[in-house]
Amino acid sequence: MTPNLCSWATEIARVRLEQLPRRWKHTQGVARQAARARGIVDDPDLLVAAAWLHDVGYSPELVRTGVHAVDGAMFLAELGASNRLCGLVAHHSCACVEARNQGIAIEWQDECTPLRDALWWADMTTTPTGEAIGVQRRIDEVFERYGPDHVVAQSVAQASDALIAAAARTERLLADPIQV
Secondary structure (H helix, E strand, C coil): CEEEEEHHHHHHHHHHCCCCCCHHHHHHHHHHEEEEEEEECCCCCHHHHHHHHHHHHHHHHHHCCCHHHHHHHHHHHCCCCCCHHHHHHHHHHHHHHHCCCCCCCCCCCCCCCHHHHHHHHHCCCCCCCCCCCCCCHHHHHHHHHHHHCCHHHHHHHHHHHHHHHHHHHHHHHCHHHHCC
């Protein structure tokens, strides 16, 4: 990896996701949201890098398992990314539920930290076109976009309590960063 983690992550995301304009707009929005939370986490650069890379597994060239979070983490591991970055990408927005529902194992641990929560918050408060949105509205949007029978919608519905709780923890820290 290059010395500047955020630049490295931004370039990888651009190369892999620019071909998917809506996904690229979403990713840019998630990175903007993550930048807002830099002051409440132990490694601000890692948070922003994970935000840039969280959906890299949607790149058609990287699809292996069909669970984009796992596919992205596998790709990053091959590039020599840290286990922590791979874990954040693999588990972003409670992707373990979708992976479990599809019978896919995740080899990285979910760190359950304020940084992890901030990544989930950034993703779950950004629309597919990059605008800010409330977490419940985002959950509803995913359900509507995919339809009730799709594994992604079912997984997000199953994970909704965890997603809302992570967002609430992040918003509390954003409101009172002295808690960090």
